Amino acid sequence: MSDRPPALVIGSTILAVMVAVSLLAPWIAPYAATEQHILKRLERPSPAYLLGTDQYGRDLLSRTLMGGRTALLLGVGAVLLGLAVGVPVGLAAGYFGGRADDAIMRIVDAMLSFPSLLLALLIITALGASTAHALAAIGIANVPGIARIVRGNTLALREAEFVLAARARGEGHVYVMFGEILPNVLPAIVVETTIRVGFAMLAAASLSFLGLGVQPPTADWGLMIREARQYVFLSPWPLVAPGVALSLTIIGLNLFGDGLRDRLGGGS
Amino acid sequence: MTPVPPVLDIYGLSVHFETRDGPLHVLRDVSLSVSPQETFGLAGESGSGKTTLGYAIMRALPGPARLTAGEIRFEGEDLLAKGPDELRRIRGRRIAMVYQDPRSALNPTMTVGQQVGEVLEIHDRAAPRAARARANELLDLVGIADPAGVARRYPHQLSGGMQQRVVIAMALACGPSLLIMDEPTTGLDVTTQARILELVADLKRRVRAAIVYISHDLAVIAQVSDRVGILYAGELVETAPAARLFRRPAHPYTLGLLGALPDLDGLHGLTPIPGSLPALTRLPHGCVFAPRCRFVEPACEAEIPPVARVTADHEAKCLRWPVVLDAPLAPSVPAAPRRRAESRGLMLIAERLVRHHGGAGPIARRLSLGPPPVRAVDGVSLEVQRDEVLALVGESGCGKSTLGRVIVRLLPPTAGAVRFLDRASGAEVTDDALVRRNAQIVFQHPDSSLNPMKRVGKTLGRPLALLGIKGGQRGRRLRELLRDVRLDASYVDRLPRELSGGEKQRVAIARALAMRPAFIVLDEPVSALDVSTQASIVRLLVDLRDTLGASYLLISHDLSLVRHVAHRVAVMYLGKLVEVGTVGEIFRPPSHPYTRALLAAVPRPDPTAPRAAVRLEGAVPSPQHPPSGCRFHTRCPVKVGRICEEVEPPFVRASDTHQIACHIPLDVLRREAPVLVAAPAAGGLGVAPPEEGRS
Numbered sequence: 005m006s007d008r009p010p011a012l013v014i015g016s017t018i019l020a021v022m023v024a025v026s027l028l029a030p031w032i033a034p035y036a037a038t039e040q041h042i043l044k045r046l047e048r049p050s051p052a053y054l055l056g057t058d059q060y061g062r063d064l065l066s067r068t069l070m071g072g073r074t075a076l077l078l079g080v081g082a083v084l085l086g087l088a089v090g091v092p093v094g095l096a097a098g099y100f101g102g103r104a105d106d107a108i109m110r111i112v113d114a115m116l117s118f119p120s121l122l123l124a125l126l127i128i129t130a131l132g133a134s135t136a137h138a139l140a141a142i143g144i145a146n147v148p149g150i151a152r153i154v155r156g157n158t159l160a161l162r163e164a165e166f167v168l169a170a171r172a173r174g175e176g177h178v179y180v181m182f183g184e185i186l187p188n189v190l191p192a193i194v195v196e197t198t199i200r201v202g203f204a205m206l207a208a209a210s211l212s213f214l215g216l217g218v219q220p221p222t223a224d225w226g227l228m229i230r231e232a233r234q235y236v237f238l239s240p241w242p243l244v245a246p247g248v249a250l251s252l253t254i255i256g257l258n259l260f261g262d263g264l265r266d267r268l269g270g271g272s
Numbered sequence: 273m274t275p276v277p278p279v280l281d282i283y284g285l286s287v288h289f290e291t292r293d294g295p296l297h298v299l300r301d302v303s304l305s306v307s308p309q310e311t312f313g314l315a316g317e318s319g320s321g322k323t324t325l326g327y328a329i330m331r332a333l334p335g336p337a338r339l340t341a342g343e344i345r346f347e348g349e350d351l352l353a354k355g356p357d358e359l360r361r362i363r364g365r366r367i368a369m370v371y372q373d374p375r376s377a378l379n380p381t382m383t384v385g386q387q388v389g390e391v392l393e394i395h396d397r398a399a400p401r402a403a404r405a406r407a408n409e410l411l412d413l414v415g416i417a418d419p420a421g422v423a424r425r426y427p428h429q430l431s432g433g434m435q436q437r438v439v440i441a442m443a444l445a446c447g448p449s450l451l452i453m454d455e456p457t458t459g460l461d462v463t464t465q466a467r468i469l470e471l472v473a474d475l476k477r478r479v480r481a482a483i484v485y486i487s488h489d490l491a492v493i494a495q496v497s498d499r500v501g502i503l504y505a506g507e508l509v510e511t512a513p514a515a516r517l518f519r520r521p522a523h524p525y526t527l528g529l530l531g532a533l534p535d536l537d538g539l540h541g542l543t544p545i546p547g548s549l550p551a552l553t554r555l556p557h558g559c560v561f562a563p564r565c566r567f568v569e570p571a572c573e574a575e576i577p578p579v580a581r582v583t584a585d586h587e588a589k590c591l592r593w594p595v596v597l598d599a600p601l602a603p604s605v606p607a608a609p610r611r612r613a614e615s616r617g618l619m620l621i622a623e624r625l626v627r628h629h630g631g632a633g634p635i636a637r638r639l640s641l642g643p644p645p646v647r648a649v650d651g652v653s654l655e656v657q658r659d660e661v662l663a664l665v666g667e668s669g670c671g672k673s674t675l676g677r678v679i680v681r682l683l684p685p686t687a688g689a690v691r692f693l694d695r696a697s698g699a700e701v702t703d704d705a706l707v708r709r710n711a712q713i714v715f716q717h718p719d720s721s722l723n724p725m726k727r728v729g730k731t732l733g734r735p736l737a738l739l740g741i742k743g744g745q746r747g748r749r750l751r752e753l754l755r756d757v758r759l760d761a762s763y764v765d766r767l768p769r770e771l772s773g774g775e776k777q778r779v780a781i782a783r784a785l786a787m788r789p790a791f792i793v794l795d796e797p798v799s800a801l802d803v804s805t806q807a808s809i810v811r812l813l814v815d816l817r818d819t820l821g822a823s824y825l826l827i828s829h830d831l832s833l834v835r836h837v838a839h840r841v842a843v844m845y846l847g848k849l850v851e852v853g854t855v856g857e858i859f860r861p862p863s864h865p866y867t868r869a870l871l872a873a874v875p876r877p878d879p880t881a882p883r884a885a886v887r888l889e890g891a892v893p894s895p896q897h898p899p900s901g902c903r904f905h906t907r908c909p910v911k912v913g914r915i916c917e918e919v920e921p922p923f924v925r926a927s928d929t930h931q932i933a934c935h936i937p938l939d940v941l942r943r944e945a946p947v948l949v950a951a952p953a954a955g956g957l958g959v960a961p962p963e964e965g966r967s
Contacts, residue, residue: 165715166723166731169780172680173735173787174708183734187725 012263018256026072033066037223046239056241058232064245070223071246074135075253078218079205081139083197086146086204091193093147094154095181099162109155112148120145121207128216138217142207146200153196157189191268195261202257209250225250277348278305279450279482280329285342287324287333295338296552298324302342302508303579304501308449311476311483313497313514315490315529317802318773319549320503322486326454329484330369331359347449365395368443368481372455374435378427384411384438385423391445410441413478415471431891433464437471444479451481457492461667462829463888465492466873470887472496488802490533491832491875494518499585502526505549505560512586514879522580522588522597524565531601532807533877534832536859542836544808548772559590567592567599618693619823620656620679620711620791625649625688627671627678647895648674650847651688656791658695661817661824663838663855665831665870669892671847672827676793679825680711695790709739712784716796718776722768728754728779729764735786753782757812774805778812785816795827810837831874835859840929843867846895846903852923853930862941864932866904871947902935912936 025032034054035041041061049056055064097108115123120142127141161167162185170184211217212226220227225246232242285302288295299321306312316322327333329344331351344351346367354362363369371377379387388410389403398406404423411419414437427435436456443451453472457465473496476483487493493500494514501511502525510523521527528545547564550556556563558573565572569592577591590596628645648671656662664672677683679690681704692701692710701707715721722731732753736746751761757778768776777797784792794813798806814837817824828834834841834855841858843851843866851864858867869888888907893899899906905916912935923931924938932941 165717165721165780168677168682169713169715169721169783170734172682172708172711172713173738174705175734175738184723188723190725 009263009266011259012267015256015259015261015263018252019260022072022253022256023076025069026076029066029069029073033063033069035063035066037067037070038062038221039066046235046242048239049241055245056239058228058242059235064241067223067228068225068245068249071225071228072249072253074218074222074224075205075208075250078135078139078142078208079201082142082204082208083146083200085140085143086150086200087193087197089144090147090150091154091186092181094151095158095185095189097151098155098158099177099181099185101159101162105155108151112151115148116152120149120203121210124207124211125214125216128211133211133216133219135218135222138208138211141211142204145207146204149200150193150196153192154189157192158185161185161188195265195268198257198261198264202254202261205250205257206254276307278345279308279310279347280304280306280484281343281345282329283343283345285325285328285344286340287321287328288338288340290336290338291553294553297506297555298337298552299328299506300555302503302506304508304511306450306482306484306499308482309476309480311472311485311496311498313493313500314484314486314503315488315493315500316503317488317529317549317804319505319552321506322488322503323454325503326369326452326484326486329450329452330363330367332363364391364448365446366448367450367452368446368448370436370439370443370451370453370456372458374432374439374459375427377439378435380427383424383426384430388423388438388442388445391442395446406445407441410445411438413444413475414438414441415467415474416441431464432460433468433891436460436468440471440475444475444481447479448481450484451479452484452486454486455488456485458487458489461892462831462873463667463869464891466875467887469495469875489875490518490529490803491877494877494879495875497879502529505555506552507560507589509561509590510586510588512582512588516583516586518878520597522582522586522593523561523590524567524592524596525561526588527596527599527601528564529803530877532804534807534810534830534836535878536832536835536871536874536876542807542810544811545804548774548805561590565592567595617658617698618655619658619660619695620693621691622652622654622675622679623689623691625652625675625678625690626686627674627683628686629674644896647671647847647898649678649685650895650898652844652847652849653688654842654849654852656823656825658823659817659821660840661826661838663826663828663834663841664844665828665834665841666844667870667892668829669846669895670844671895672844673795675844676713676795676825676827680713680793681708682713692791709787710789711791711793712787712789713793713795714777714780714784714797717800718773718780719768719800721780722771722776722783724768726768727764728759728766728768728771731779732764732782732786735783739787749786753786756785756816757782758808772805773801774809777801777805777809781809781812781816785820788820789822791823791825793825793827796829797826798833799828799830806833813837831870843870846892846898848903849933850904851930851932853926853932857927857930860946861944862926862932862938863944863947864904864934864941865908865910865936868944868947869907869909902933910936 039062041057043061044053044057045059045061047053047057053063055068058064093108097105123145124141127144128137131137167180167184170180208217209226212224213230215230218224218227228246229243236243283303285299287299288297302325314322314325328339333339385404385407388407389400392398392403392406393400408419408423411422416422416434416437457468460468469492485493485496497514499511500514500517501508502523504525510517510521510526517526518530521530531543532545534542545564550560550563558575559577562568562572572591577589579587579589580593582588582593582597627649628647630645652675664675666672674683678685692707693699694701701710729750732750733746736749741749750764754761754763759775759778771779797813798809801809810833826834826838838855840854842849843864845866851858851867890907893906901917901919902921905911908916915935921933921935923933925931926938934941
């Protein structure tokens, strides 16, 4: 095996640029994301507007940059939410086994039998459309998958001798799960997380595209694509800018995740 | 001796592996030859390069391996000059290999008969029907009682020993002139191993193949080999006829290995070799063994010593061989001092312990639906005294590990109770947390017993935190623990992957000691370690017991080790104890027939050691359906009659400390010849009889 899988190098480069640019967006974006230049609508790229403008004359570069922040927030936030619930649930199911495992995993199976986007749609419909609700919905949709991965890895470790040794000296279940088992499941969780962040971003963009996620005038790639759809024949730029940004980010995340998997040997 | 052209002639073979840290010199300048029909035993510890040598002969080295120098001649042909097609015609046909794990060597989707037949169809272009007939003959040759029946079965329906026989049959299919066996008995039980070794000995007489037998186990090598080569860190340091090598080794490493190996006679062994294997990336300048050698002199470190010819057929790569040849084997310091404090009391009482795994629920069971539970432990009562080492022996699957885990409360008993008695007052300890603290366990696998993500300091600090030891005191205790297990204080910052197997096991022991236990279950604590490391860990455990005054329950399949370390022994078969007694009592009659069979199966590191032929047939029956009456009756070589099938034998007292559960009357058992012939008082290994002298 080579020292650094090329996938990891390319993926982490894309990601690093994406994260850095998103975090620094307010300072490097030439205009405010919502600033309208009413006379410069749907312009082509020019020195003043490097990626052109949208139908309200807003600078596409600035909006794409700021949209990265939203994508990052939604993607990472939703997965973190999924981890916060899925990891303890998966640990408990794998560690205790038996009836507890059966009960938990049947619920997880039931949730997994819905396509996750459909599940998110269901939740949004119940809660109403907003950024926070989109985050919660995608987060919940991520729980069963994460719980499954964690459970599988925990199952393989529950009879490991160091786990038995911890139990033999009278450690509590919580310590054994989080202190002994979790660190060893972490590589798998990290790999899973990177891949899931990509999917969560896509899901968030889809919700926004459907008008169920981020609401205008916030800059968001899904929302930008939704709005640009009607003007695509007048100017493709409002569609291309967020689309390319979204695709690049997802590719970066997937490459990074695959590379990590090769390196850490995690995943399922 | 008239020179017979050798089957295999290896000259100056060097192999290295390309790694990130530079080349790993796995084999260096190895020369050996194997005569027709000879069995050449190749012994070495892990990292010695013995498996690589096996692969090199097969021309099947893994990817990163580079054969940099040397010649391999097989029946006079240069193997290194062969193309892939020629090699394919040689492999499997003229050179066959038997691997360690028969389970992965057999195809699970094909019947045994098909697999053996397939070899013949491919190599000999045999017609399918003829191949089947020949397959049955081969299965018969390897001692399978019902070849036609077995040929129709799938590998998973056979026991490990049977599977290995099938693999051997496949290897013999085309009548190879060279058979390479790489640790063929390592995963098997002692009793199964004994039968496979017998088969190999038998095949030597009946098949015209020469055998290269690779093993880490010197005792096994002693039993099967005509000549033996000892590999150390990639160099062949000594070759000699088996009878000579085990009596008069000329290389200090061989001498050290023989001293480290516990022998069943209880007199020799367990003297560790100091130090560890050198890194194969940075080898010492001179003799590769010099850093660990007690005979070392400046000349040894100057350059690699030439191969010295001790006798016509005995070679040693050592400058100091004349001294080594006459050096006595380090005498075995009795590992467990037999003397013990007079005022002993009970420490632990297990009463009619039962532990069943799985099976259907109570209602389904009453309706006799669903599978019966696995009766891992089925009514075991035993007592452990203070400061005592009680050994628990038996084949794998007899329930000894389960018993250990029930005792330290890792598993709840299905019925029965374990009671711990307080050291001072003798009253029963009922507080669960206190019991757990007092009873610790050390496991078998060094790789799984430490959390791979935690540094040594953290691994050892946690139990201390649990005891409420804080701040500076914790640091002090931590260093103390490391010192107790003879590790340097700098190990605190190491991760498990930076430790050797022996070092990991030391840390695992320190972790158990951190709780200051009064009782430790040692579940095969050294069986995954190399001989030289094994000796030092056993020494450590014994020394610690003396200073800490803890009792041990030593779970082991290795009777030689038990002989050295234990005070009392309990023999377990299929969930029940069949014999309990002191070490002296267990190793001589009267014995339970099962104990006798176990003793007879232990390989001795002495090709001339007398051996009684008590062999067990078949494998351990399933603990889901244990046989009625005496559980051993299905395999017992001396079954009395129907009583054995119908009545469970009660324990009969042979002495105050010795009990046997067998229907055969005690005085009949008493009259049996001892399995273990008492070793001549001062003789045995290493101490050469004077008349043999120097040659």
